[in-house]
Amino acid sequence: MPQVHSSILNSVEATVVDLASTDTPGHVLVRLDVAGEPLLARITRRSAERLQFRPGLALKAQIKAVALLA
Secondary structure, three states, X not given: OOOOOOOOOEEEEEEEEEEEEOOOOOEXXXXXXXXXXXXEEEEEHHHHHHOOXXXXXXXXXXXXXXHOOO
């Protein structure tokens, strides 16, 4: 995938491990593996379908610092 201009400064190489429904309609929880560390992301179901997210998919996760939970 070509690099796209973005204001997001934090990005990591990741692999999709699993997708799960959430209690918020229209969203899915994406479990990622980042060099052996788990990372969870909540995205819209529409985005997951449009980007064809599936287990095993390698991607670059962009992280907005204001949305980071520890």
